[in-house]
Amino acid sequence: MSSTLKSLRALADPTRLRIVALLEREALSVNELQEITRMGQSRISTHLGLLQEAGLLQSRREGKRAFYKWHENADSTAREFIELAVRGAKEESHYAGDQLNLKRVVARREQQAHVYFNQVAGRFDRSYGPGRSWQAFGHLLLRILPPLVVADLGSGEGLLSELLARRCKKVIAVDNSEKMVKFGAAKAKKNGLKNLEFRHGDLQSPPVESASVDLVILSQALHHAEEPAQTIVAAHRILKPGGQVMILDLLRHNFEQARELYGDRWLGFAESDLYHWLETAGFKKIEISAVASEEQPPHFQTLLASAMK
Incomplete structure (x- = not known):
């Protein structure tokens, strides 16, 4: 099967369109996608696997977690399909709610970092930090x-x-x-x-x-x-x-x-x-x-x- 047909087949599903739209600007883990979409882990993992197999997504591991995002080296045809898919996803009923949940998840990430640095302010130079030696x-x-x-x-x-x-x-x-x-x-x-x-x-x-x-x-x-x-x-x-x-x-x-x-x-x-x-x-x-x-x-x-x- 050609890469074009693989891309079209991978994107011919409303759930996968929804996932691709969420990964437009942020790399997200399976747990974060679960929280945003309220879908089960196995369902999300299956869809991510199909999108990766089609060469539309890539992942990176951080400890036990994998984070997914648009494939940086996707060819121009695949990228055009992804952009068209996102435009289509924006017309779906889930889009607005997903974007609100995405903002909340990203804000919490940032807040966790702020909480840490606020806690160690004034003693940061005496606190352990990975790699800071x-x-x-x-x-x-x-x-x-x-x-x-x-x-x-x-x-x-x-x-x-x-x-x-x-x-x-x-x-x-x-x-x-x-x-x-x-x-x-x-x-x-x-x-x-x-x-x-x-x-x-x-x-x-x-x-x-x-x-x-x-x-x-x-x-x-x-x-x-x-x-x-x-x-x-x-x-x-x-x-x-x-x-x-x-x-x-x-x-x-x-x-x-x-x-x-x-x-x-x-x-x-x-x-x-x-x-x-x-x-x-x-x-x-x-x-x-x-x-x-x-x-x-x-x-x-x-x-x-x-x-x-």
Whole structure:
């Protein structure tokens, strides 16, 4: 049977005309079509199957539900038949009532979204949302970066280094723990990150050539350094002219247990200390601000400092 005859046969039924008219602008599920038309599930499913078989409808799955709509790739003849069918459906007694019910169903969908966002307003950034993770945000932000050469000082096992390596030209991860370096290097090799190199060394004299990198990152690492000021001088040494340093660290606090719990040498830093060390090391365009504050005790606050060589 030709596609033209299949289309004509599929549309030669008032119930199928009714369904096609409802799917003119909205993709609807079987349950929604049931609610709008007051017809049984099996009856609707049968008619949808015939319309799909004729190439007039397509469906997409979302979890356990399938949503139906006009076929995007229907040929011009089939689309003309559908449009004629909708014109005919508009003359049927059911049309006005179906359109009112359709508006109600669509409005309820929108209302459900509004209810959710109204409920979490004021705590949205602390509420779980599928797919809304800092790792995902990190990948998004990395797309902004040009392909740089980066030194990640105090990298640990390389969580941030791995993320950077997926975008940057080269990443040099430096840590003073041989075990961390060994683990990070093995993980990078396993993940095929040939542009990520782990090096063992301390933060005050990192094993990185002078004027060789575009960006130096110290992410929650400076408070582990024996000499924070000297570490910033070292960052200046390895940066190319016009390069940038970025420091994420804790604002000064009084949680003494951090020394035992996390191996911290310093209980965070005052903004003035960071500014002084950066300026003394020769950095320009220094910017420092608090960017995060934890709700749970001891209420750690995070500073972000950036500066140019």
